[in-house]
Amino acid sequence: xxxxxxxxxxxxxxxxxxxxxxxxxxxxxxxxxxxxxxxxxxxxxxxxxxxxxxxxxxxxxxxxxxxxxxxxxxxxxxxxxxxxxxxxxxxxxxxxxxxxxxxxxxxxxxxxxxxxxxxxxxxxxxxxxxxxxxxxxxxxxxxxxxxxxxxxxxxxxxxxxxxxxxxxxxxxxxxxxxxxxxxxxxxxxxxxxxxxxxxxxxxxxxxxxxxxxxxxxxxxxxxxxxxxxxxxxxxxxxxxxxxxxxxxxxxxxxxxxxxxxxxxxxxxxxxxxxxxxxxxxxxxxxxxxxxxxxxxxxxxxxxxxxxxxxxxxxxxxxxxxxxxxxxxxxxxxxxxxxxxxxxxxxxxxxxxxxxxxxxxxxxxxxxxxxxxxxxxxxxxxxxxxxxxxxxxxxxxxxxxxxxxxxxxxxxxxxxxxxxxxxxxxxxxxxxxxxxxxxxxxxxxxxxxxxxxxxxxxxxxxxxxxxxxxxxxxxxxxxxxxxxxxxxxxxxxxxxxxxxxxxxxxxxxxxxxxxxxxxxxxxxxxxxxxxxxxxxxxxxxxxxxxxxxxxxxxxxxxxxxxxxxxxxxxxxxxxxxxxxxxxxxxxxxxxxxxxxxxxxxxxxxxxxx
Amino acid sequence: xxxxxxxxxxxxxxxxxxxxxxxxxxxxxxxxxxxxxxxxxxxxxxxxxxxxxxxxxxxxxxxxxxxxxxxxxxxxxxxxxxxxxxxxxxxxxxxxxxxxxxxxxxxxxxxxxxxxxxxxxxxxxxxxxxxxxxxxxxxxxxxxxxxxxxxxxxxxxxxxxxxxxxxxxxxxxxxxxxxxxxxxxxxxxxxxxxxxxxxxxxxxxxxxxxxxxxxxxxxxxxxxxxxxxxxxxxxxxxxxxxxxxxxxxxxxxxxxxxxxxxxxxxxxxxxxxxxxxxxxxxxxxxxxxx
Numbered sequence: 001x002x003x004x005x006x007x008x009x010x011x012x013x014x015x016x017x018x019x020x021x022x023x024x025x026x027x028x029x030x031x032x033x034x035x036x037x038x039x040x041x042x043x044x045x046x047x048x049x050x051x052x053x054x055x056x057x058x059x060x061x062x063x064x065x066x067x068x069x070x071x072x073x074x075x076x077x078x079x080x081x082x083x084x085x086x087x088x089x090x091x092x093x094x095x096x097x098x099x100x101x102x103x104x105x106x107x108x109x110x111x112x113x114x115x116x117x118x119x120x121x122x123x124x125x126x127x128x129x130x131x132x133x134x135x136x137x138x139x140x141x142x143x144x145x146x147x148x149x150x151x152x153x154x155x156x157x158x159x160x161x162x163x164x165x166x167x168x169x170x171x172x173x174x175x176x177x178x179x180x181x182x183x184x185x186x187x188x189x190x191x192x193x194x195x196x197x198x199x200x201x202x203x204x205x206x207x208x209x210x211x212x213x214x215x216x217x218x219x220x221x222x223x224x225x226x227x228x229x230x231x232x233x234x235x236x237x238x239x240x241x242x243x244x245x246x247x248x249x250x251x252x253x254x255x256x257x258x259x260x261x262x263x264x265x266x267x268x269x270x271x272x273x274x275x276x277x278x279x280x281x282x283x284x285x286x287x288x289x290x291x292x293x294x295x296x297x298x299x300x301x302x303x304x305x306x307x308x309x310x311x312x313x314x315x316x317x318x319x320x321x322x323x324x325x326x327x328x329x330x331x332x333x334x335x336x337x338x339x340x341x342x343x344x345x346x347x348x349x350x351x352x353x354x355x356x357x358x359x360x361x362x363x364x365x366x367x368x369x370x371x372x373x374x375x376x377x378x379x380x381x382x383x384x385x386x387x388x389x390x391x392x393x394x395x396x397x398x399x400x401x402x403x404x405x406x407x408x409x410x411x412x413x414x415x416x417x418x419x420x421x422x423x424x425x426x427x428x429x430x431x432x433x434x435x436x437x438x439x440x441x442x443x444x445x446x447x448x449x450x451x452x453x454x455x456x457x458x459x460x461x462x463x464x465x466x467x468x469x470x471x472x473x474x475x476x477x478x479x480x481x482x483x484x485x486x487x488x489x490x491x492x493x494x495x496x497x498x499x500x501x502x503x504x505x506x507x508x509x510x511x512x513x514x515x516x517x518x519x520x521x522x523x524x525x526x527x528x529x530x531x532x533x534x535x536x537x538x539x540x541x542x543x544x545x546x547x548x549x550x551x552x553x554x555x556x557x558x559x560x561x562x563x564x565x566x567x568x569x570x571x572x573x574x575x576x577x578x579x580x581x582x583x584x585x586x587x588x589x590x591x592x593x594x595x596x597x598x599x600x601x602x603x604x605x606x607x608x
Numbered sequence: 609x610x611x612x613x614x615x616x617x618x619x620x621x622x623x624x625x626x627x628x629x630x631x632x633x634x635x636x637x638x639x640x641x642x643x644x645x646x647x648x649x650x651x652x653x654x655x656x657x658x659x660x661x662x663x664x665x666x667x668x669x670x671x672x673x674x675x676x677x678x679x680x681x682x683x684x685x686x687x688x689x690x691x692x693x694x695x696x697x698x699x700x701x702x703x704x705x706x707x708x709x710x711x712x713x714x715x716x717x718x719x720x721x722x723x724x725x726x727x728x729x730x731x732x733x734x735x736x737x738x739x740x741x742x743x744x745x746x747x748x749x750x751x752x753x754x755x756x757x758x759x760x761x762x763x764x765x766x767x768x769x770x771x772x773x774x775x776x777x778x779x780x781x782x783x784x785x786x787x788x789x790x791x792x793x794x795x796x797x798x799x800x801x802x803x804x805x806x807x808x809x810x811x812x813x814x815x816x817x818x819x820x821x822x823x824x825x826x827x828x829x830x831x832x833x834x835x836x837x838x839x840x841x842x843x844x845x846x847x848x849x850x851x852x853x854x855x856x857x858x859x860x861x862x863x864x865x866x867x868x869x870x871x872x873x874x875x876x877x878x879x880x881x882x883x884x885x886x887x888x889x890x891x892x893x894x895x896x897x898x
Binding site: 028029030031032033034035036037038039040041604 | 829
């Protein structure tokens, strides 16, 4: 046993003080009574009241001394050695991701983790410090290097679960930044192990060991992991993916709704580990569809999914070309584009189009808006230098999102205009000889191809439709994307032209107002469900929707990881000197002292 | 000085009279049957005439039948000698309402009933010793003088019931009322025994204050005896108050038993009881008044 506040032992002086007070004469008010001989003689007390008479046994005195001794014992804060090994600086990483809402342990994995963290907080000694980090999709520091146990308990109690994934790598990096070289630090990870990919090669390793406290026991769960609405030539249908992640067979019912109306109810039975794709009808006038399974499992977040069924609004696009079937087909792959193809001679600049594509043609005045110019004729404003032969092609920046999944390795280009001195924009695709494709954001998103598509094998490669798709999506992003997002995933919202207000209504009916004059990145997508975007255009409210669904097999499988592969420890950076946690027992001693005070009060009133 | 008893109360007391169980022996004519034969309308007996007797009492009809002089004897009606002993010791100067003040008022009320019935009243107050209230009072004209005298007596000093034995013993048989709290260093039993020996018909009226019947304080205190000045430290708790009440009940029980053994009436009165209520209810119920 150790004493956390030994200096409080000075309070033991209260014991002789109590005895002294018992000896000393008590100042009493005088009361005149008609006949003193009727009042009982309290000679024992009277004798004790005479100064410094020999101490006589008194239950009251003994109880007072005992209560005072216990209060002094509580004041020095005795603590018993506890089972947990603690460093001077404990970094607690609490997984708050969606899977921690599973109720395979009661009341939930998150609550169980908070309870265990509370136990560690109670064992902190006076010299110990703790840092609390909530591990979500973006890790948050709740308290940093704090020894106040009440503040720590308060911070832990205020933590709520999120619906996103846990980015443990980012949390470890954050924690490592809080530990100074030479600190005696140790991290405690309270998680079910269902975390994002862990980067184990980063930096010089972690400056502290990590103790993994596994939370959760079961992976029995049935979840909906995908819902996609496809529009065919004749009808529309939804494709739903249902999977039993557990080992036991489960029977449940599937409810299918369109705009809140019940359309279908199907009984389903899935063996352990079995998955099933269900095709469901979508009414032609439906805007929103949702599926719900009453599986009665321990995880509810993946039991309901929602999708937008309404087709997106079409963009009018103009293609001016003497004839390019590859380009025309690639543009038409995008369902929300209505393409007008005209010959250069028939081009009129007055017609409004969301995007214009000029193939081997350049008008005198380029339109104010997104466009792609391909191999502009010599003498036109965007034309480059004389054509030069091209060797290998490559991406200027391999990580450029416009070239995601665009494989340029087998693309060959015979020759291209020399765009080295062209100030159109930044190069997207280049070669050793000259940049081949330039793009710019200002004043509008626009692209310039320096070569004739017919003088390359690019249109024959799978990279071509992907590149055209990427460029058109970049230039013509839908005002509100209608597909499903993951929790905490940002959503790009482009206000309609002339929109007076843009408001996002979240699933909990809370509203967020966005700017109307710029593209907004909406990040408050932590809630699962339907998000409504209301735009006021010309006095009319235009509504569009997007959904946030869990759609994560990694989370839905729920099974806690037995162990985690964590980054290595940099042993040279820290000192690892563990000591036992301390379990304070003074509240119990104080409680007993209070009981004795009550007992003394009762004894006093019973005349002992 | 405030009046001892207010006139409306006095008017209501006029309808009462002292109630005696046996004949009285007074010195002057009154409204009570006397032990001596005297002049009245109530026939008592005959006896033979002897020289010196009042020949006006000779029954001439008896002489005609018996040829002897016979005297007719009648029951004489005399006044009732009432003695009132009032305790004005230090222990009586206590309580709310004050016991001594209440005792004086009660004594005044009983005396007024007696004086209104032409009875003779002798007043004695006592503390460490008895103090006579002067010559016996008789008739309504003596009321104001008796009241003034009652109010003039000081209060204080220890109680010595033993010193009442002599004045009680020299009483002629009659009625005696002793008003006291019965508290003190000496026992009241000697005074009660003296009343019994003096063939007194009367009552012991024990007067207590409500604060000593049910103490209204707790905690630590230094107790001082109102008569002796002796002090003692004391802690009042429900338990110790219970012991006090038990001692008080025992003392009261002793006084009541002693009175009943001597054929005396006994009543315990509280000073918060109105005087009229004491007289009209308690003393009538006790048979002292009718």
